[in-house]
Amino acid sequence: MSTRPTELSMLARGCPGALRLYKEGAPQDRRGYAVGSAAHRMQAALASGVGWEAAATELVTRGRIGRDAEPPLHPDDVLRGLDIVRSWVEKHGDPVGYPEVRVGIAADGTAATGDLAVIETPIDLVYDDVEFGAEGEEITVICGRDYKSSWLAGEQDLDSLQRRIHAVALWLAYPEADAIRVEVAGLRTRQVYSQTLYRGTDDLRVQHWLHEVLTLAGALLADDVLPFAPGAVCLGCGYAIACPAAWSVVRDEGADPVLRYAVASGVAAACEPLAREATLEEPRTLPDGGTVGYAPQDRREVTGEGVATVARAWTNKHGASAEAVHALLAAAKIGVTAIEAVAKVLLPDRSMAAARREWVASLVEVATSPRWGIRGRP
Numbered sequence: 585m586s587t588r589p590t591e592l593s594m595l596a597r598g599c600p601g602a603l604r605l606y607k608e609g610a611p612q613d614r615r616g617y618a619v620g621s622a623a624h625r626m627q628a629a630l631a632s633g634v635g636w637e638a639a640a641t642e643l644v645t646r647g648r649i650g651r652d653a654e655p656p657l658h659p660d661d662v663l664r665g666l667d668i669v670r671s672w673v674e675k676h677g678d679p680v681g682y683p684e685v686r687v688g689i690a691a692d693g694t695a696a697t698g699d700l701a702v703i704e705t706p707i708d709l710v711y712d713d714v715e716f717g718a719e720g721e722e723i724t725v726i727c728g729r730d731y732k733s734s735w736l737a738g739e740q741d742l743d744s745l746q747r748r749i750h751a752v753a754l755w756l757a758y759p760e761a762d763a764i765r766v767e768v769a770g771l772r773t774r775q776v777y778s779q780t781l782y783r784g785t786d787d788l789r790v791q792h793w794l795h796e797v798l799t800l801a802g803a804l805l806a807d808d809v810l811p812f813a814p815g816a817v818c819l820g821c822g823y824a825i826a827c828p829a830a831w832s833v834v835r836d837e838g839a840d841p842v843l844r845y846a847v848a849s850g851v852a853a854a855c856e857p858l859a860r861e862a863t864l865e866e867p868r869t870l871p872d873g874g875t876v877g878y879a880p881q882d883r884r885e886v887t888g889e890g891v892a893t894v895a896r897a898w899t900n901k902h903g904a905s906a907e908a909v910h911a912l913l914a915a916a917k918i919g920v921t922a923i924e925a926v927a928k929v930l931l932p933d934r935s936m937a938a939a940r941r942e943w944v945a946s947l948v949e950v951a952t953s954p955r956w957g958i959r960g961r962p
């Protein structure tokens with residue numbers, strides 16, 4: 585019997601019941617993943633020399649096929665996925681045909697194949713790299729890359745359970761390599777984050793990770809109950825609509841109102857895209873006469889002439905020196921969004937994105953104020 589990093593990550597998220605629903609094949613709300621899923625498929629197609637046209641046709645007619653099969657995708661989502669891949673290619677060049685390796689980790693902590701495996705992890709094997717070690721000698725590095733389509737893909741993904749599984753799997757499967765490098769490639773952010781582990785230096789660390797991974801996998805495989813743990817974790821859970829435990833908390837009038845609110849928010853958030861889709865053309869009237877859907881709403885906006893008038897009035901009174909401009913911006917209480925908009929005008933090219941982010945980051949600071957709402961685990 586084997587398990588996969590996705591399943592272990594679901595377990596680590598805090599509600600084993602989600603994994604139970606996954607295994608039972610309960611309907612999962614995957615709409616939030618459609619664009620990313622299309623981008624992944626398209627990227628793999630380009631890497632293997634298949635044109636994007638063939639992959640796009642397959643996605644809109646048959647959906648994703650294979651082990652993680654998915655129903656056909658909406659053409660808009662497929663084209664958005666293609667845009668993401670094109671933007672990646674613009675910065676990093678055409679994807680090379682990286683082979684995907686499947687590495688198993690057996691219960692005795694060795695690399696395994698077939699039924700022996702308790703954890704099986706697919707990784708895009710990027711390349712065998714040669715670099716120089718501390719003593720200046722050439723060393724061989726084997727590198728595995730995981731493409732992420734989330735906007736949130738970042739440095740923190742290097743310290744995830746999934747990354748530890750990848751690192752352990754590479755470490756065991758390529759004992760001849762002097763070092764292994766795990767990479768997270770953000771398809772949307774176009775950034776690559778990496779961590780290199782060296783034999784002789786990081787052995788103990790990898791051993792710890794192996795122990796953690798096997799412990800979790802063992803718990804997962806041994807537990808045929810997988811209890812539900814409704815809470816803040818329901819917000820963002822793809823099973824919120826289908827989950828009996830979540831609905832039972834929502835319906836339970838005797839339940840803790842705070843817990844009930846958190847779980848109900850998860851269910852409501854899962855229902856919202858469905859309700860939006862159902863009211864795309866026109867608002868719907870509910871039995872009580874209320875309506876749900878888009879309705880025109882007035883909001884006040886400054887006219888183009890209004891901006892010019894303010895500038896004129898200010899310079900008439902205070903002049904046009906740098907101090908006067910500074911005082912104007914301070915009086916306008918310029919915020920982070922406005923600074924970001926100005927940065928885009930000052931540094932407009934895509935190649936300046938990193939410099940733009942750095943500039944903005946150097947101008948803002950974090951202020952803390954109380955805000956009511958639901959947050960995940962710290």
Ligand code: SF4
Nearest residue numbers: 599602814818821827
């Ligand atoms: S909706 Fe909540 S209780 Fe149900 S599986 Fe998801 S996280 Fe668990």
